[in-house]
Amino acid sequence: MEELRIEANGNLGPIDSSRIPRYAGAATFARLPRLDQVAKADVTLVGVPFDSGVSYRPGARFGANHVREASRLLRPYNPAWDVSPFENIQVADAGDMAVNPFNINEAIETIQQNALDLTAGGSKLVTLGGDHTIALPLLRAAAERAGGPIAMLHFDAHLDTWDTYFGAEYTHGTPFRRAVEEGILDTEAISHIGTRGPLYGKKDLDDDHRFGFGIVTSADVYYQGVLETVAKVRDRIGNRPLYISVDIDVLDPAHAPGTGTPEAGGITSRELLEIIRGFRGMNLVGADVVEVAPAYDHAEITGVAGSHVAYELVTLMADNALPGDRFGAATGYAAQALGQEVRRPAGFAVAGKE
Template identity: 80%
Template sequence: MPQNVGPIDSSRTPRYAGRDGFARLPRLDQVGRADIVVAGVPFDTGVSYRPGARFGPNHIREASRLLRPYNPALDVSPFELTQVADAGDIAVNPFDIAEAIETVQSAAYDLTADGTRLVTLGGDHTISLPLLRAAAERHGPVALLHFDAHLDTWDTYFGAEFTHGTPFRRAFEEGILDTEALSHVGTRGPLYGKKDLDDDHRFGFGIVTSADVYRQGVDEVVAKLRDRIGDRPLYISIDVDVMDPAHAPGTGTPEAGGVTSRELLEIIRGFVGLNLIGADVVEVAPAYDHAELTGVAASHLAYDLVSLLALRHRETSAGQPADASALSR
């Protein structure tokens, strides 16, 4: 069996030199195919406040130069276990949201041929709708864990149906979500009215607020979410504004009182063994990211998502169970 092509060795080539792909991994066209691909979607036409997330994918890639090939938190070397590659950016029309959505859906479907898993770097949260459409084409209606300060189940903004605040309402309406296994995590802040929560409940979403994470703790939250998801095909969507602005200032619609980067990473790591089929990390806006705090956090989130997918790949391809200590988190 041919050996996987991994990232550049940072002990031989300085991190500020060499490849500019995620974690300094090879490009997809250099390896032919991959078990896991990372792709960017530089698109922010759907934002309602501060723009700039179109520059997020490369900002995350730049921060990911600091990543190392062994993940001690999950006890895995994902780039040895699986072939991971950077597919570059999906080029979308910045002036036509409908066309952009179609482009992302088609590209995501093509990238996930032959069982390849996709981790997408955004871009604003509008892109989650076409990514979920492509995932549902492959797997049927999917379970969703949505990490965000906001619900993103609003109906329209200024009459527009496709924005970064509406993707999961559209996904519900299109029947591509498993309504028995939907959860928001980290929500907080003011709403337009109580009807926002009533609508959200009608769609099937459970809510774990940032205050719940603080009061209940990571382990209890993870246990509840795992129980809700079971072994359903799972998609994870992370808006970096789920973190407090102290940890992620570089985003378009910050809200006070968010989770810490440590809490968020520990929650994600608690999903070892679940049937994860894809994920995205969105709403990184580098223009507001002093000291690159948001880019660093986003790169680690993407790295842990890749690690979870690598562990799942090993489990399904070789029949090896995921690490029991990680499962007991």
């Protein structure tokens, strides 16, 4: 079947949904071209069907294609940004990495090398998981491309800075402890957003603070709002090279039931999207959306949320490609946030600082 695509500014865009129904044809992300259909991609989306690092419910290995199917309804103009991301830059879907589901160490090495290969020509990477184990090799690759430690925002119900599970160092609950130990994160500019729920003990928080993480809990977002959250994050990160890692369980199970370790009391999908929109102009060098497990999803709720999160991350990258200084050129909530006095609660302080 002929692919009738939208083309603008020399970029090959999504299939024209006014001529080919959204439910027809192959499911690439947002119906974008495959990587082998374009000469070069400014942003590459790739799936990592790997969930051998989970500690509870498996199934995230099917997450990338679930998000792709849900993304059929995405449209090429993003009114929240006044940006048409697929016109500004060339975005393409690289398909899925082939990783060993029986050997976590080998899988991590494969993911890191594939990420380096996909970014060799200057492309930025947005990865669809997969469980959160995959964040470690993706961060390694992003830090190598950036030439040193990078800032990170981690959206998650959980800290993911535990040491081991059953003696295993590489799991979906340990990637950011390993990343700090390896020196690939800028510990002056790392934070969790949306954390909640019971822990194993207070030591979990003590360790996390020692590593340098700030914490904005889901309760903080509720009581202080999107404006304050955005303002604190922008003040903390500045214009450093930034990686954003989104575990879909940062959302309340009402908004994302299809995930492996759900926790009550999460943020809403609206709050998550607005927070990301507040990062306009920040120097995003890579991102992932992980832990989407379609076997537990109802009416594709989680897949829809994941697809919109990925779309906002791509839009942020596309917006940054526009001429002029975009840092601080925020709209909506972000514009208001930038005009506010920034206040850091004690839990948000950098380790060793007030």
